[in-house]
Structure formats: structure tokens, C-alpha cells
Amino acid sequence: MRLDIVTLFPEMFEPILGASILGRARARGLLDWGCVNPRYFSRDKHRKVDDRPFGGGPGMLMMAEPLAAAVESVRRQGSRVILMSPQGARLDDRKAAELARESHLVLVCGHYEGVDERAVELCGEELSIGDYVLTGGELAAMVVADALARKLPGVLKKEDAAESESFASGLLDFPQYTRPRVWRGREVPEVLFSGDHAKIAAWRRRAARAATRRKRPDLLARQVQESRRSV
Numbered sequence: 001m002r003l004d005i006v007t008l009f010p011e012m013f014e015p016i017l018g019a020s021i022l023g024r025a026r027a028r029g030l031l032d033w034g035c036v037n038p039r040y041f042s043r044d045k046h047r048k049v050d051d052r053p054f055g056g057g058p059g060m061l062m063m064a065e066p067l068a069a070a071v072e073s074v075r076r077q078g079s080r081v082i083l084m085s086p087q088g089a090r091l092d093d094r095k096a097a098e099l100a101r102e103s104h105l106v107l108v109c110g111h112y113e114g115v116d117e118r119a120v121e122l123c124g125e126e127l128s129i130g131d132y133v134l135t136g137g138e139l140a141a142m143v144v145a146d147a148l149a150r151k152l153p154g155v156l157k158k159e160d161a162a163e164s165e166s167f168a169s170g171l172l173d174f175p176q177y178t179r180p181r182v183w184r185g186r187e188v189p190e191v192l193f194s195g196d197h198a199k200i201a202a203w204r205r206r207a208a209r210a211a212t213r214r215k216r217p218d219l220l221a222r223q224v225q226e227s228r229r230s231v
């Protein structure tokens with residue numbers, strides 16, 4: 001997949017998208033990404049990209065033209081162009097999987113107090129990572145890139161890929177343990193040493209349901225709603 005990020009701060013991305021699993025995905029050609037800076041497209045002699053809002057009000061807005069020119073420099077036929085915005089549809093695991101099936105995505109990062117509405121309209125959709133406001137769309141775009149990268153075929157090892165299905169199932173993960181068997185007096189549940197794979201699987205299902213009920217009861221409620229909807 002190709003990901004183009006429209007941002008005034010391209011230097012923010014390499015340290016995050018270049019490290020760890022995302023760095024490896026890029027090295028292996030699974031996720032090809034780059035940044036394009038609207039400032040480069042500003043025709044003003046001072047490379048200005050922001051201005052004061054018509055009608056008054058505090059703060060500055062990103063101007064439509066440099067943003068549009070940056071988007072147009074990378075967009076292709078059929079590209080999804082997505083503006084990171086607290087007013088967008090919420091990112092969740094299902095959305096991340098959906099985005100991972102695209103061949104080309106353009107993520108647009110706004111800054112300042114907002115973006116000229118005509119440039120917002122140029123983007124096909126708005127996407128939010130949660131109900132809070134950030135100083136810019138960059139961190140949100142990196143969250144999207146990370147969540148969708150781990151859905152790309154070959155990015156995670158096989159066992160890990162199955163793990164992500166557990167969120168898709170609407171339950172939290174079951175608790176897991178590694179060595180030592182006893183740590184600060186706390187023992188690993190006995191069943192995990194039984195060698196009985198059916199018994200272990202049953203314990204894990206129960207533990208996943210218990211964890212979900214305790215930490216995220218809203219997920220169980222949603223599961224009930226979804227099974228009702230499907231009848």
C-alpha cells in the first residue's frame with residue numbers, strides 16, 4: 001500500500017513510522033509512505049500557508065490553495081483522501097482493516113485552529129482517532145498508519161494476525177503470562193501447563209469474556225446489539 005501524508009511538519013513522521021514493525025514493513029516494501037508539505041506549494045513570497053478567519057475570531061486557519069495543491073500533487077484516480085479531524089468518523093479496528101484494503105491513501109493533517117472549509121470539502125472524508133482535540137493532525141495520522149499497517153498482509157507474524165481477530169470478535173484479549181512461573185509470589189494459572197489445548201482454549205474464552213465485562217462492558221453490549229441486528 002502507498003500512503004501519502006500532507007503535513008506542514010514532515011520531520012515528525014520518520015522517527016515513528018521508521019521504527020520497529022512499521023520500519024520493517026517499509027523496508028520489506030509492504031507499506032510505502034511519504035510526506036508532502038503544503039508550504040512548498042505556497043505562492044506567497046513568505047511561503048505563507050495560514051491566514052485570519054473571515055468574520056473574525058481567534059487564531060489562524062490553513063489556507064485552501066496550498067493544501068489543495070499538495071493533495072493534487074499526490075492524488076491519483078481512485079485515491080481515498082482523508083482529513084484528520086475531531087469532527088470525523090471514529091477510527092476503530094474495523095475501519096483500520098477497511099483502510100488497509102486500499103491501494104492508495106492520502107492523509108491530510110490540518111494545523112492551527114482549523115482548515116478553510118473549501119479545502120475540507122476537497123477531502124472525500126474526515127476521520128477522528130477520538131473525542132479530543134490535538135494541535136495538529138500529525139499524531140492522529142500516525143495512529144491511523146500504525147493501526148492499518150498491522151492489518152497489511154505480511155506485516156505481523158502469522159500468530160499475531162490471529163490475535164487481531166480477537167478484537168474483531170468484539171472481546172478483549174485473554175490474559176497472558178511468560179516466565180518465570182512464579183513472580184513475586186504470584187503464580188501463572190495452572191491450566192496453562194496442562195497441555196490440554198481444548199481446556200486452555202475454553203479457559204481463554206472465559207477469561208476474555210470476564211476481562212471484557214470488567215473493563216469494557218460497552219463492547220459486550222455492542223456485541224448483543226450486533227447479533228440482534230443480524231436476525
Ligand code: 58G
Pocket residue numbers: 084085086110111112113114115120127128129130131132133134135136137140
Ligand atoms: C477542522 C477543524 C478541520 C485530529 C480543525 C481540521 C486532528 C484531533 C484529531 C482541523 C486534530 C482527532 C486543526 C488541528 C484538526 C484541524 C487538527 N485534533 N481526534 N487537530 O483525530
